[in-house]
Amino acid sequence: MNLSVIRSHFPILRREVHGLPLVYLDNAATTQKPQAVIDALVDYYGGYNSNVHRGVHQLSQEATDAFEKVRQQLKGHLNAAHSHEIIFTKGTTDSINLVAHGFRDLLSAGDEILVTQLEHHSNLVPWQILAQYSGATLRYVSMDGHGALNMKDFHAKLSTKTKILAFNHISNALGTINPVKEMAAAARAMGATVVVDGAQALPHSAVDVQDLDVDFYAGSAHKMYGPTGIGMLYGKTSWLEKLPPYQGGGEMIAEVAMDKSSYAGLPHKFEAGTPNIAGVIGWGAAIQWMHSVGMDQIEAHEQELLVYGTALLESIPGVKIYGKAPKKAAVLSFNVAGLHPYDVGTLLDQMGIAVRTGQHCTQPIMDEFGIPGTIRASLAAYTSKEELDALARALEKAIALLS
């Protein structure tokens, strides 16, 4: 599929910002939505809106079928062994909290939780809370100057005391792609449970949870062309059966008596209350859209732009790119010598360029580099070379204004 066709699927890409064509380079925060996703939401609310798994009536049946079809789709997309291993949540943060909460009574003093310095706060704070609650110790794997994990440090800190290893597949701030399979195998050998934050990986490439052989893998729909407020937790059946329910309510129970209830089987045990039905259905359309383009094509296109964008930005005097790991996703995190990222970002916005500035919810990374933050341009399947050219021109203009 050529780029102009891909771009034509996204109505928002036709709008202007401050009188200039929108150049949307904040895809790591959230991606835009293709018309197919918007249509799926409208079709659901306009055609078969109903609660799932409850009514005997036709609408409920249609909604339930559409809802469960997406679980099947995700099973296929992630190559999970069973569809009940896909738990719908509010998003990656919710998924990680579900796991961290489930481990409250499984950890105790002397146990260790190993995370990395590359983590988004959402894969850090839930573990800090778990450590506080259980008395377990939180340890960090350091990163090197290129933003890659220090594997020597990883192996040094991993031990039989490590009960949980939690890390991201791809860093949101730097784009670093972590060696998930290798790290998971090492952790498993020590008896640790492996929890992967896949929020930034799912939009860019195909993920095979069985091949990676991780215990848990979390993701969000809105970062992969789907709606906000919906995400998932993949968990191996044995773990999902072992963990206690996260929340109580309707749908997650089998039998309810006044004093005690028994819980429903997987996946419903972890899906209390009416789920985000429209979100799930929209997500299904998003996954279908990604497959219609092709996961390999998306990855190849973004990697080509990453090389192009890196060379382009580095040709501008004073620009320094943070995060130059050998394996890297399409994220350009940078600063300009002597300039504050906020100033640069503010001026880029005036020129219709949407980038993120600041710490990207990764304060430990910024502290390590000793910077207040970066300017981050994050790419997607619809990003064009022309947009990167526009970024470079706007950046030169901003530098001239600020110097």
Add this chain to the structure above:
Amino acid sequence: MESIAQREADIIEEFSFFDDWMDKYEHLIALGKEMPALEEPLKIESNQIKGCQSQVWLHATMEEGKIRFEADADAIITRGMIALLLRPVQGQNPIEIAEYEFGFLEPLGLTAHLSPTRANGLLSMVKQIRLYGVAFQAIRG
């Protein structure tokens, strides 16, 4: 001394000469560069307003019934905004500052800088300026 309203009118006139956003931001950047830095001993935690995007420091003292503000920031555009925000309130009576709305930003097209989504510390600084007004008014009795 000029009233808050007079100073607002001056700022609006000053900005009326700018045709496009570039001129406006060039001026804002110039204001940011001109603003004297806050003395290092005053850049303390109790004066700091932490924004996710930029850091702001605000210090206030009372001299002969009037409030004197000194401030700083790490980003130049934020400094320019501070210079602008302090202009109407500098040396005014606490009671006027306590209720001041900073309405001049609207005609200048700069209200977005006080939006919570910017997280640049300016919205908190504006609230802090008013709180100083309330506090110094209370001291004066």
